[in-house]
Amino acid sequence: MDIKDKTIRWGIIGCGNVTEIKSSPAYQKIEGFTIGAVMRRDEEKAADYAKRHGIAKYYTDADALINDPEIDAVYIATPPDVHKYYGLKVAEAGKPCCIEKPLAPNYKDCVTITEAFASKNIPLFVAYYRRTLPRFEQIREWINTNKIGTIRHLHWHLSKPTSAQDLSGDYNWRTDSKIATGGYFDDLASHGLDLFVHYFGTITNVSGISLNQQGLYTAKDAATACWLHESGITGSGCWNFGTLEREDKVEIFGSEGKIVFSVFENEPILLTTTEGTTAHEIAHPENIQLYHVQQMRDHLLGHSQHPSTGTTATHTNWVMDQIIGNEI
Numbered sequence: 001m002d003i004k005d006k007t008i009r010w011g012i013i014g015c016g017n018v019t020e021i022k023s024s025p026a027y028q029k030i031e032g033f034t035i036g037a038v039m040r041r042d043e044e045k046a047a048d049y050a051k052r053h054g055i056a057k058y059y060t061d062a063d064a065l066i067n068d069p070e071i072d073a074v075y076i077a078t079p080p081d082v083h084k085y086y087g088l089k090v091a092e093a094g095k096p097c098c099i100e101k102p103l104a105p106n107y108k109d110c111v112t113i114t115e116a117f118a119s120k121n122i123p124l125f126v127a128y129y130r131r132t133l134p135r136f137e138q139i140r141e142w143i144n145t146n147k148i149g150t151i152r153h154l155h156w157h158l159s160k161p162t163s164a165q166d167l168s169g170d171y172n173w174r175t176d177s178k179i180a181t182g183g184y185f186d187d188l189a190s191h192g193l194d195l196f197v198h199y200f201g202t203i204t205n206v207s208g209i210s211l212n213q214q215g216l217y218t219a220k221d222a223a224t225a226c227w228l229h230e231s232g233i234t235g236s237g238c239w240n241f242g243t244l245e246r247e248d249k250v251e252i253f254g255s256e257g258k259i260v261f262s263v264f265e266n267e268p269i270l271l272t273t274t275e276g277t278t279a280h281e282i283a284h285p286e287n288i289q290l291y292h293v294q295q296m297r298d299h300l301l302g303h304s305q306h307p308s309t310g311t312t313a314t315h316t317n318w319v320m321d322q323i324i325g326n327e328i
């Protein structure tokens with residue numbers, strides 16, 4: 001039976017934090033999608049998750065989920081170090097796939113994953129859901145309709161205090177250099193950089209400085225960079241994970257105005273034009289991946305093209321590797 005004629009049954013590999021509210025409920029809410037099974041290595045937690053979310057089957061073996069004939073598509077929501085391992089198996093099984101961000105810990109692995117799906121002409125989506133959120137699409141509309149004139153430059157400053165977990169020395173995959181060379185940069189800066197490419201196109205030149213200032217974990221904790229989009233717009237960024245105060249501020253500078261917003265916080269967007277400054281509150285859906293999931297459904301039905309694919313996410317990893325200094 002053609003995928004277009006039936007409800008698409010998703011299997012989820014890795015059912016941790018991101019899936020609880022942000023993603024899984026969206027897969028159950030969108031008409032034409034359902035969740036057929038989940039998998040994680042801890043059986044008790046897998047069973048508990050399936051029960052709480054009303055999912056019929058759970059596995060501790062990913063191969064069993066991937067090859068289950070009652071599973072049509074697979075969402076990989078594990079930490080990034082095993083995205084390639086599972087992604088290649090899903091491509092081999094010939095099933096559409098969505099992989100959490102970042103697509104992999106480095107650009108090379110992203111290329112391998114993306115080519116595996118492309119060679120079989122199977123859709124590969126990546127959960128950079130900001131590309132589908134009304135709040136960020138409103139900004140894109142202002143940019144594209146020259147609301148602030150010709151765009152010249154953008155700057156993003158993201159900083160966070162050292163957390164109790166960072167100080168405790170307890171294991172955290174987000175700051176393990178074997179999983180994320182750039183630490184919280186990989187985890188968080190990826191979202192904004194991906195969004196800037198969505199707004200302004202491919203980045204052709206980028207240089208960065210990155211290091212570990214605090215010595216609290218193996219990953220890096222500080223980075224700064226400048227770059228050029230193919231459109232001629234310049235960008236700069238600064239990410240630091242050991243400051244007194246939290247800050248998350250993007251400024252887009254145009255010839256006739258400015259847009260100020262935050263990537264993670266829900267403060268109003270400030271739009272300055274020659275007529276003054278206005279504040280705009282645009283709420284997110286309860287399950288923040290809702291429109292991303294809806295657009296995967298529309299893509300699979302052949303109605304529209306999803307904005308976040310293996311190809312777009314691979315470019316984001318290329319930019320990140322340039323900044324963090326991973327070998328390309």
Ligand SMILES: NC(=O)C1=CN([C@@H]2O[C@H](COP(=O)(O)OP(=O)(O)OC[C@H]3O[C@@H](n4cnc5c(N)ncnc54)[C@H](OP(=O)(O)O)[C@@H]3O)[C@@H](O)[C@H]2O)C=CC1
Nearest residue numbers: 014015016017018040041042077078079080082100101102
């Ligand atoms: N788009 C977004 O807003 C967000 C995206 N993310 C991304 O989602 C992914 C997961 O993050 P998060 O949910 O916070 O992580 P968690 O640590 O909360 O959960 C990870 C899950 O993956 C499972 N897992 C870990 N290793 C393996 C493995 N080798 N095989 C199978 N399952 C495994 C764990 O279960 P077990 O140990 O039992 O196997 C657990 O269920 C990351 O890529 C992250 O960057 C995260 C948060 C927000």
Ligand SMILES: O=C1CO[C@H](CO)[C@@H](O)[C@@H]1O
Nearest residue numbers: 018101174187188191264
């Ligand atoms: O991608 C992400 C978005 O935000 C979360 C925190 O607020 C992160 O932990 C996460 O990995």
